[in-house]
Amino acid sequence: MERVLHAFQEAGLSLVSRAYFLRVLGRFRDFEVLLDAYGSSSTSIDVAHFLEWLKPEVPPQLQASAASAASASALVEDLARRSVTLRTLLKFLRSLPKTMPHFNVERTRTVDVVWQVIIPETATRGCSYAELLESERRLPDKMISHNWGNLFAHLMAAVFADAAGKPSFSAILSWLQLGAKGLDMIEALIEDAGQLDSTRWLCIFAVNQHISICDSTWGCRDSVTNVPFTGCGCKRRKFHSGPRCEMDKFDAMITLFKQKKPGYEHILAVDSQVGLLNRIWVVAEVAEVFRQELPCKVVLHQPSSDLEEKTMALNVWTAEASRPEDVSMILDKIEDKDVFNERTKAALLAVGYLASLEAHVEMRYHLRGISSAEADAAFLRTVDACRAKLRQLRASQSEVLEIWRSFNEDEKIGCFQSASLRLTERQPSQREARDPPRTGRRAKSL
Known part of the structure; x- marks a missing residue:
């Protein structure tokens, strides 16, 4: 006792x-x-x-x-409570050229950063990276589900895009490609949104890799140098299950967030290849978020058909992990795999379409003036109706697909009506007023 x-x-x-x-x-x-x-x-x-x-x-x-x-x-x-602020993430990115000189925005993956920076810099203390970065322990405002095979710049761009209220991160990514100047622009954007000191939970920073995986590289190589990763020599005992394991506590943490963190929201940072949907840990996290009926937001590279196609192909039986035993452990927790697949597909499609809706609204805003005010108002009413339906947590996969199909049809009709209205409202030009259309045989020959 x-x-x-x-x-x-x-x-x-x-x-x-x-x-x-x-x-x-x-x-x-x-x-x-x-x-x-x-x-x-x-x-x-x-x-x-x-x-x-x-x-x-x-x-x-x-x-x-x-x-x-x-x-x-x-x-x-x-x-x-091992969360990091967005201010700290920006500071970490500014330090990368020194801590990882070969870091490349277009090639360096998240797993490269883990092995080349996070594990070496925490080896002496044998702690999580968040414990080095932050002195204050706080529950996160949001937890980020992501794929370690994703480009690290894409992950960071998704985090910042979400903080700025954007449904896709392509614009933020272009700023990251500018280096220090781009980071200054991102910081200003996040500060204007009042989010610099808001907190995020990311497994790469929060989990203590020295009691988890630091001795097993699985033969992986750095994406830029092609040099094999070197296992850590800390010799600390690893815990892959049980009360001291830090890799199987996500369900309990999500429950804790629901109980103790009002306004908590879960974020899916979807990589450009939509590879995260094939990772067993991501599937497990998302399934628990849906089960707890917590808010979940998708941040895309840019709206595309890939999310829908990959989601439709989702099958928990084919999800992967670096450790095969992790797959077995998670599969054993899911009683009915078919029901799980159906519910997860429906929920992922719903949040993916919600993200696409925001992209539609943003595009419409940039094209304002092309259609009439009445058509714009009708479009927003259609968006609101679709958004409300997609947020029905019990909708089935077929219902979600039908909701989205109906929205696209309504939008096409609305665009056609808007264009027709513009044509009927258009005033004749001076030449048309001076030279009315000709009639008769000569007019037909022109």
Whole structure:
């Protein structure tokens, strides 16, 4: 039981409410009975005193289970608070030319940055990179699901585009390609949006790679130099499951965000190849977000048919991970794979179409003046109606596709009506007024 006490003490908890105590140890029903015996009138539990009272009564097996649950709960709380601000991300990008001289906006992948920067710079302390970057532990405003095979510049551009309220990141990416000057432009944009000190949770920064994967490169090579990655020599024990594993706590973290972070939103940073939909960890994260009915936003490179095509081809059985055992672990958690595929496809299609809607609105704004004010207002009403339908969390895949097909048909009709209205409203030119259309045989021959 000392391990249970230690877990509570590490989290800074000595006197906790009965409800919280039971939530931490909730899956062990016997604890509620024991708490009643300890003192039915107690609304707060002195953890140390309770455990001392409990020692002679609890079987060793239950003690070990309770200790494991409390330890995992404390880790989830700690892991969830390893967020970084957008200000810090910009500072990190400014440091890359020094820490990774061969960094290339158009070729360097996220996994390259992990192996060339994050793992080496945290080897001495054996901690997560977020613990080096941030002194304050805060729950994130948003968590980012992404693909390690994605270009790192694309990931960062997606994060900044979302903060600026943009549905796609192609414009931000063009600024990143400008180097320091482009970063200054992005910082100004994010500052104007009031988001510089908002926080994001990214696994590459938050997970301690030295107790996870730092000794296994799987034969991968740097995308620019083609030099094989070198495994870390820290020799720290790795945890791929159990209460000390940091790679299987995402479901619990998402639950924590829902409980403790009002306004939390989940972000899908979709790479240009839409490869993230084939990664088992991303599929698992997104499935839990949908199950918890939390807001989820897709940020695309630019609207295209790829998202729809790749989503329609999504099959949890074919999702991949660097470690095959991760695939097995996640698949074992999904009872009905067909239902999971259907629900995930419907939800991904819905959020993808919502992102495309915003791109339609932005395009319409840039083309304002071409159509009439009435047509623009009708278009926005159509968008609002489509948006409301797509946000129905229980819509099926076929319903989502029908909603989008209907929107596109309505938009085409609206564009046609707008163009017709413009033609009928157009005033005749001076020449047309001076020389009315000819009639008769000569006019027909012209």
